[in-house]
Amino acid sequence: MALVNPSFIDEVKRSDEFNASACMNCGVCSAICPMGIELLPRKLFRYVLLGIGEKVLNNIEAIYSCLLCKMCEVNCPAKVHIAENVRSLRYVINKKVFKI
Numbered sequence: 447m448a449l450v451n452p453s454f455i456d457e458v459k460r461s462d463e464f465n466a467s468a469c470m471n472c473g474v475c476s477a478i479c480p481m482g483i484e485l486l487p488r489k490l491f492r493y494v495l496l497g498i499g500e501k502v503l504n505n506i507e508a509i510y511s512c513l514l515c516k517m518c519e520v521n522c523p524a525k526v527h528i529a530e531n532v533r534s535l536r537y538v539i540n541k542k543v544f545k546i
């Protein structure tokens with residue numbers, strides 16, 4: 447069972463750039479991603495907003511597979527700051543998991 451931690455969003459949200467809530471789950475990002483990263487950003491960003499940090503931390507490989515190429519971002523109809531959001535996730539993982 448996934449545990450909900452309402453403060454997880456505060457840990458991830460380093461700045462106002464984290465705007466995942468604008469995502470309308472259209473699927474453009476997943477369709478266009480050169481790495482075929484199905485998880486980003488539709489599921490992972492939603493996990494953050496819901497406070498399910500455990501699910502985010504279970505997908506470290508996908509988070510670090512992102513090239514930060516912004517192919518998804520420039521085509522996102524909701525103007526979600528996808529690359530910046532991924533950087534925010536990496537920031538938290540670096541602190542929590544890798545202790546750096």
Ligand code: SF4
Nearest residue numbers: 469470472473475522
């Ligand atoms: S393209 Fe934008 S709005 Fe569509 S699923 Fe991806 S992040 Fe959400």
Ligand code: SF4
Nearest residue numbers: 479512513515516518
């Ligand atoms: S920024 Fe990351 S998630 Fe977006 S298209 Fe590039 S590799 Fe895929």
